[in-house]
Amino acid sequence: MTSGKKTKAARSSVQAARSSVVASKPKPWGTIIAVIAVLGLAGGVFGYAYTRIDEKNQRDAALAKWNPTEENKDPSDQIEGVVKQEYAAGKHVDATQRVAYNFSPPFGGPHDSVWANCTGVVYSSAVRTENMVHGLEHGAVWIAYNPDQVSGPALDTLKAKVDNQPFTMMSPYPGLDKPISLQSWGHQLKLESADDERIDQFIQSLRRNQYTYPEIGATCDSATFNVDSPPPFVAEAPGADAVPMEGGTQATDEMPQDGQPAPQASTPAGSQAPATGASAPASSAPAGS
Secondary structure: OHHHHHHHHHHHHHHHHHHHHHHHOOOOHHHHHHHHHHHHHHHHHHHHHHHHHHHHHHHHHHHHHHOOOOOOOOHHHHOOOOEEOOOOOOEEEOOOOOEOOOOOOOOOOOEEOOOOOOEEEEOOOOEOHHHHHHHHHOOOEEEEEOOOOOOHHHHHHHHHHHOOOOOEEEEEOOOOOOOEEEEEOOEEEEEOOOOOOHHHHHHHHHOOOOOOOOOOOOOOOOOOOOOOOOOEOOOOOOOOOOEOOOOOEEEOOOOOEOOEOOOEOOOOHHHOOOOOOOOOOOOOOEOOO
């Protein structure tokens, strides 16, 4: 009997010792804090991502009314300040010629046979207008800005709308009479602020709008145009030998192949009418006025 009592007492002592060890073992606060931090970070990332997605959905919903449809072929008619002009398509000039454009920046008319690359390119220097206009004929939107008036956060805002966006291009335009000017084929909108909501409305309405640009299906990738060293912008007014708005050589086939300009019709250079200055616009009133 005495031996059994001793055995039970020993067992009780061992269990008590174990309980004491367990009770005295410190809690892994470092691990707990780390887990809480990870969970908090994950929640923050998820919340941020959800917020960004929600903001994008809200922007998309707000811009839905500016999507062109069969019933609403040119939504830009509802954008205050848009100027519209009809232009003949496929009128080419060579690399040594200038065009006496009737608007500045131009948004239609004769242009170089090689188009400026408009695959979401942000040009750091001003580009020859005759090349930029050809990109508009392919369905692109061109954002031009006055480098003396747009810089810093405003410039970054514009770049974000263009960088890597298909059928979009951007370049400085020295001497521009407003801080910002948007162009698509036959359309222009000049603005004061990079935060103006009409920028997104214009792009949504007119970029690759099949009802408003001539060359449906044309590419914006131009294999013969040097993006890193584009033809430079010329600030001086065109001379007496400039090609008039009704001039240029009619291309026989404007559909591009692998980024190459299509062959042009062979028309004697002397057949062009002499330049007499910029042609008067057929209509320069804001759309919807």
